Amino acid sequence: MIVVRLAQFNIKRIVRHRGLRWVLALLPVTVALARSLFAQNKSLLVATELCPLACALLVAAALYAQWTVDCVSGLSTGLRASPISRRGLALSRVLSGVCILAAQMAVFAAILAIRF
């Protein structure tokens, strides 16, 4: 339960981060919109297939960047000083990443499902 709650806080942090928020939202939305508008384009077909992988990599990069910043700022130290294990902390970050990726994929699929 603690892991889930920490993951919630992590999602909040990513969503409120100006840069990360737009980067994470723009990729699936742009690819899905382009694919919907230009359905015959073969390059866009490949891009659509690769988009989930790209989104996963992007989320991983965002989490890594966040972790690096936390290590420098002292937040990681503060969290490690609490009784939650390192594994629990890592799991909460992974869980938040999975949730964000799921949200990205939901938006991606929803846009693709729209017929213009």
Added chain:
Amino acid sequence: MALLALRNVSVHAGGTWALWDVTLEIGAGEILGVFGRSGSGKSTLARVCAGLQKPTSGTVIVGGEQAEPFKVAAAFSQPAYADELTVYENLDMFACAWGIPRKRRIKEVPAAIERVRLGEYRSSRASMLSSGALSRLEIARGLLADSPVLVIDCLFDTLEPSLAESLWDHMLECKRALGKSFIILTGSGRIAEMCGRIAVISRGKIAFTGRPEDFRRLAGEDIVVLGDVANPLTRTRIAERLSVVITEEDGFLSFRVANGERVVGELLSEFGNEMSCVYLKRPSLEDALDVLSRGASSVAAGTGGKK
């Protein structure tokens, strides 16, 4: 029984010994001050106590040899916070990491915010806070933690005195009611004097353990300075009456005594009309620390006050 015990702990970091053969114990319901200059090893000691840094040698025993170990809470001089979260959310996140149930968090987080006087910033993002407010947030984070021992690393040094006093009262209450113990790391003699027992750390070694007043004696006795004694005979009479040796320096008469406050009281009542003023200079803990680092036997006293 000691709640937290460090036995012959040494830490080698960055090519130097940050701590050397440190042996310390803190019992239940005790406030231990660790007093030392910047770079003396206080923060390393805090990290070792909190279990964030493993000692190169020696042992750290948490909770006594028989009892179940617990996690020591720590508030560091570099505040831990998430920029994107509000003050409330930051504390809620840490309380959550400490496994505090929701019902308690709802009550305790706002109380902690009020305690460090951050009420008006409750919904502000942590990135908007000043460094002073962030220090207070860090203290609140430490006080929220569900641990019998809390280490506070130099955060009291920069607090405004009234807030420091009110937090101190809260700590005394926690100590009395819950048997909580506190390790206050500080570079300020004023804060160290508030602790029941201090350990003085110098160049990574514990140089003194005991009561603050005993450590202050290292800097020598109180100095009483007499201002403008009109009658030369008064000097002799004072010397005879108090059995002290009066010396003259830069036109001022002064003498050293163990209990300056009592002597000044006597002087004022008996010779008050024969001199314009009396100053009492009491050596501070910083003076004693100077003596310790220089290895000298005596220093000029520091803080003064007009009587």
